[in-house]
Amino acid sequence: MDTMIDTSRRRVGAEPYGTMPAPATVRIERLLPGTADRVWAYLTESEKRSKWLAAGPFDLMAGGKIELTFRNNNLSEDAPRPVTSADGIDHLLQGKVLHCEPTKLLVFTWGVEENASEVTFELSPEDGNTRLVVTHRRLSGRGQLLGVSAGWHAHIGILIDVLSNEKPRNFWSEHAKLEQAYKELFQSSQYTAPKTNDASGPYRQG
Numbered sequence: 001m002d003t004m005i006d007t008s009r010r011r012v013g014a015e016p017y018g019t020m021p022a023p024a025t026v027r028i029e030r031l032l033p034g035t036a037d038r039v040w041a042y043l044t045e046s047e048k049r050s051k052w053l054a055a056g057p058f059d060l061m062a063g064g065k066i067e068l069t070f071r072n073n074n075l076s077e078d079a080p081r082p083v084t085s086a087d088g089i090d091h092l093l094q095g096k097v098l099h100c101e102p103t104k105l106l107v108f109t110w111g112v113e114e115n116a117s118e119v120t121f122e123l124s125p126e127d128g129n130t131r132l133v134v135t136h137r138r139l140s141g142r143g144q145l146l147g148v149s150a151g152w153h154a155h156i157g158i159l160i161d162v163l164s165n166e167k168p169r170n171f172w173s174e175h176a177k178l179e180q181a182y183k184e185l186f187q188s189s190q191y192t193a194p195k196t197n198d199a200s201g202p203y204r205q206g
Helices: 036-044 142-163 171-188
Strands: 026-032 065-071 089-101 105-110 117-126 129-137
Touching (some): 036 117, 036 129, 142 171
16 A cells, blocks of 8 residues: 655644555655755765664665664754664664665665665656655564654654754654654554564664
8 A cells, every 4th residue: 555644734744744655664755955966875885874864884886785873863953762772873884785876776785694674765757856765674573663764754854954053853753743643643544564563673663
């Protein structure tokens, strides 16, 4: 099922919610300010990426290694969230680049296990701005589906603020609202996520 809900609220929900184009898949699409070159830099360069997602080196070639070190308490002036490293604080995630076309496409695994999930960044120019589509596939259960949906939505919101030269919105308070919003969205849809709760890494639920 491919369900998208839009609302006029300024912050949480001001951008449309992500969609579920297929089971175990989350897709979020945003129009970002700036050229594809600039957005690409914020996706792939450690120092720039640390401002909205996580620091770490990306070896931008097929088979290259990636590292993401999440320090979400540093993304905004929001009060720190007392959670474990598995929920995204000083959590190191490793993966492998599957495909790379600079300023256009980046595909990488979210983890190094055989059954690791997979993330795709797609960029396309649009009227002087850049359309970014983030697709996260092969999610392992309802807990990871909810956490990844809220996580990408909140992180990309921070990216929009950074690219717009605005003060970043409060990450953890928005993330908590988004977790609840996505939970209600999934419950109200005809989509049935797997009932397992075997997620690992950032944004594990449970």
